[in-house]
Amino acid sequence: MTMKRVLIAFSVLVIFLLIVPTLVIVPISFNASPSFDFPPKGWSLQWYENFLTDREWLKALGNSVLVAILTAIVATVAGVLASLGLSRLKFRGKSLLENYFLAPMIVPGIVIAIGLYSLFIRLDLLGTIPGFVFAHTIVALPLVIINVMASLQGVDPRLAQAAASLGASKARTFFTVTLPLIVPGVTAGALFAFVTSFDEIILSLFIQDPSLQTLPVKIYRSVTQSTDPTVAAVAVVTMAVSVVVMLAAQLATRKRKALT
């Protein structure tokens, strides 16, 4: 019994330690004085006001949202196609290819970043929206594939055979049978892709230029160059977006379980 209490106490401690550094930023963002003092000495919404009125911050937010949406679309389409091939076809080197697709989750971001940097210099993609979308898709793709593959696993391949016997072409079968059944996985994958892109910093630091920055890049710049608590407000907004999107993804996955 005491053992159980110790375990509970330990668990609470771990949870606390995991979340405190993240939550500390919330009160700081409401600080009345222009500093990162904790606890804050007074309360105000001025940093949020700063964020929402500053053209540079808003531009960075716009860039981030645009890149995240485009990344979610590209990564989802590519990821669904890759998952279909990986789960429905039989060919040599299939598991090798599967691992290849998931590699960006294991390969250090800095390695991909340096590779992309030298490639993008030549292709003139640095500081462009397509450049950001391409880079973010690389790291978002594994998340889409994992989610969609898990969904596809629950779909009986004989349903596709049944659809074919009933007169549906391969494409028709996909849109009327397979896709509706994997929608939860696809949705979750798309949301993960969005969040991955929205939070991405390592690749973005290499790809950005002064004319095109995403929100995490601007936060990083701001923190290293000044002590403007506006960053704290931005960080809280970013975190809120991520949390909401992840909760939505969780919900989508739960719906999938309820269906089967």
Add this chain to the structure above:
Amino acid sequence: MTETGAQSVGAAEPGDRVSGDVSLDTRTIQQINEAGISLKGVTKRYGDKAVVDDIDLVIEPGEFMTLLGPSGSGKTTTLNMIAGFADVTEGLLHIHGKPVAKLPAHKRDIGMVFQNYALFPHMTVEENVAYPLQRRKMPKAEQRKRIAESLQMVRLAEYGGRYPAELSGGQQQRAALARALVYNPRVLLMDEPLGALDKKLREWLQMEIKRIHQEVGSTFVYVTHDQEEALSLSDRIAVFNNGKIEQVGTGVELYEHPDTLFVGRFLGESSVLRAPSSTATVRDGNTTLAVGDHHVTVPGERRGVESLAVLVRPENLSLELPGYVPASSTENALPVTVKTATYLGVGWRYDVVLFDGTSGIVRTPNDATRFGPGDQAIVTWDVRHGVLLEDLGEGDESTT
């Protein structure tokens, strides 16, 4: 290999729908054109292994044909080739005279029923049944009429709004049947459709399938490993073994006149005596074999084979008390020991052993002499009831 369908060839001119293959004679071409489904030299290979090995099969239009065999015998692969789910490695495959070997599954206009029902889980029963009609771009009003009719036919009229997960296994399979039949395909393929259901439901659905077959008149091809199911449903049965068809015929033909020991043993129960052909003597069209000190006579003869087998059905055997003397030369008699006696209600079943260890099964009516385990007895049967077959040395494990 058994030639089938030849009796249907009339005096008509060879059709022109099969062309481009000059090696076919006119009779074959005619057979292909008149058949519901025709397989000629159809082979399916995975690597070097032939899963289906050069089979010929003619299924008549409107016929109920069952592909029967143990698992791995090639029956399901054959069905999948007809459906278009598996490529034909070699050979000619025609449905209603049309070559389909290169046609994708969705253009073959067949219906298919799967063992696991394969209903679309995200659609209601009605939406499932509407699916093939939508693919055919049928007008909405006509769709509604057809859906109602086919749900009526499978007695699911009240269940149209339910999702598959809300139905029992038997109801799901009937919904699948309705979906596969609603567009009146000329061919309906069924892959062990009752395999996942319990015995009572299975027997009831067998009757339903039989009734529906008579109602719609399509060609049904049914795959099963259950010989009783095959016997009760089919017009004809093709028995598969090791990728080949051993025999095609009606249930009566296969049960009473099997061509091979495999077919005889796979359908129903049987007792088999084996003897080297060197002990055989032929007289008056009958073959007599030596079994120990005794002799067994069977109609017919088989030349050029090493080992012979005599197959007798349990209901054709009787048990007599020791000392029984056969009434005439038309009766065989062998001494046996009774191992077990089982009361079946309609009669008794005895498992008996011959002096050389050969086991046999005897079924007797309730008014026959009774025996108990360990009793000595004489097993007798009319010479006409034995079937003389070639013994290829297959295992002794009994098939159900």
